[in-house]
Amino acid sequence: MSHSPLELRHLRTLHALRDSGSLSRAAQLLNLTQSALSHQMKGLEDHYGGALFERKSSPLAFTAAGQRLLELADALLPLVAHAERDVARRVQGAAGSLRIAVECHTCFDWLMPAMDALRAAWPEVELDIVSGFHADPVGLLHQDRADLAIVSEATEGENGVSFEPLFAFEIVAVLPLGHALLARPWLAAADFAGHTLITYPVPDDMLDLVRRVLRPAGIAPARRTTELTVAMLQLVASGRGLAALPLWAVKSYLDRGYVASQRIGEQGLTGELFAAVPDRLAGRPYVAEFLRLMRETSLLQLSGVRRIV
Amino acid sequence: MSHSPLELRHLRTLHALRDSGSLSRAAQLLNLTQSALSHQMKGLEDHYGGALFERKSSPLAFTAAGQRLLELADALLPLVAHAERDVARRVQGAAGSLRIAVECHTCFDWLMPAMDALRAAWPEVELDIVSGFHADPVGLLHQDRADLAIVSEATEGENGVSFEPLFAFEIVAVLPLGHALLARPWLAAADFAGHTLITYPVPDDMLDLVRRVLRPAGIAPARRTTELTVAMLQLVASGRGLAALPLWAVKSYLDRGYVASQRIGEQGLTGELFAAVPDRLAGRPYVAEFLRLMRETSLLQLSGVRRIV
DNA sequence: GGATTTGCATGAACCAAATTCATGAATGGC
């Protein structure tokens, strides 16, 4: 097998492994496959000639050797993060700035914690949200009016912009309790006909339900818009219409029995989010760190969120 | 270019870079090519978007950013070394042992310092030299009577043993001052005919001069053997014959004008040393560390020693 | 008690990164 010496990569994996308690979840944190981590850890284990953790328990338990390496990770990774900050400061003189363009209303739920975490780690990076919603967030990157855009589709081949996968999640239909459609195993496009669809006030292109389900089926239900998620749910609960929202955004309302949810399509409707980054910024340490933080906070804090495959 | 994040490999390179003062010497310390290090550092530099050191000066000077990374290396590498020791101890329970078989008399000059350094870093590893000289040191590995053998030829394809290159050096002919052969630009095999050859008391196979120069030419000069290098040089100085020794082993005597030296063959005769390691031990941290130490002490302390290409 | 789901391992295929190879340009000594 591989006889590679210890690298920081291994320590980052061990760290994620403890945070998440399982190989597959750790893989999502690191934006790798479970297989990759299995191989990687096996490589490290037969580099040292012994096991680093027990896989038979959940959350998995580290051996003495594994714990020692975790100690090392705990000691090293903060030093590395700190040094990278210092290096960046010395190389580029002044602080960098990171203007973020967001097209998705619900994103603030996880974006704010991620931004807070970045502020803590990189105080000198000036963080901003480009105010207002824009039809073409990627365009803002080209005009140098933003440095990073959160988008729901990776339009590959864009000239100077690359798309970094953030996470995937299920979009569910939200219905009032006891609604007739809840009897179905799942909802087809046709089931939305005749109901009012409650959405955020954004172009159709930005609504996954419209773009990927209703429009292909030629269905255009009545619409009603509002800015706030709570307001949407209130309208649904009072029987004024249906909504389609990320599962994690409505999870707490579902648990409290305020509204009900239903799968869209036989396999469910999966939404995805990407960060669009101009090449001039790609790989900048604080940008890489922010990508990591966005993945981490969303995967750890939102329910039913998974890695984009 | 490559946008790989910082890894320990980079820190090890920076460390070697400071120790040696130049890319090419650092490459030898790490057993890599100069080109590899040039690419590696370029990669790191455009990861951070700025230079890490000035290449125009000797020894090369680090920029502020480079110095900060060196600080990081200084903080991290000892922690890593220490942790690896602990892990090895926890994994294999008791201490490891390292029994070294040596076929070359002069090797003790650099082997002892390397062993001392390993003892300092891995106190619990039991270090031994397998006493006496053996016709087939690699055989000792198979019989599990030794864990590592220093040999002058890498006989690839050996079943369970791999050969790690240590270093290369020039073997020169040693002659009394004012000897007639010193007038030649270099010595051919025929020039040894009619002279007594003074060697260590070992089989012909282990003498590079015999194996690679004299025997192919069908020349078998008279022989006289002795155990000690000084004794050999004394015999040479007093006109009893010629010897062939590593340049670094006789360098101090040459500098003091005690004997003279002459190149063997038009291109000189290059000797090489390898460490033969059984697969069961390959990659063990303390073995890897010992390989590193042997390369380091020899390259830094012996003159005219270079990496095996 | 099947049946389904979840988590990990494994080997092959694939792909990217790291290294080497071959070479050229620049520098410093003699």
Add this chain to the structure above:
DNA sequence: GCCATTCATGAATTTGGTTCATGCAAATCC
């Protein structure tokens, strides 16, 4: 000027890390 040394560079190559496609084992569900 010429030789030796050092580093950079681009292409070829090797290495090894990741993914893909599976299988298996253990837990969870009707």
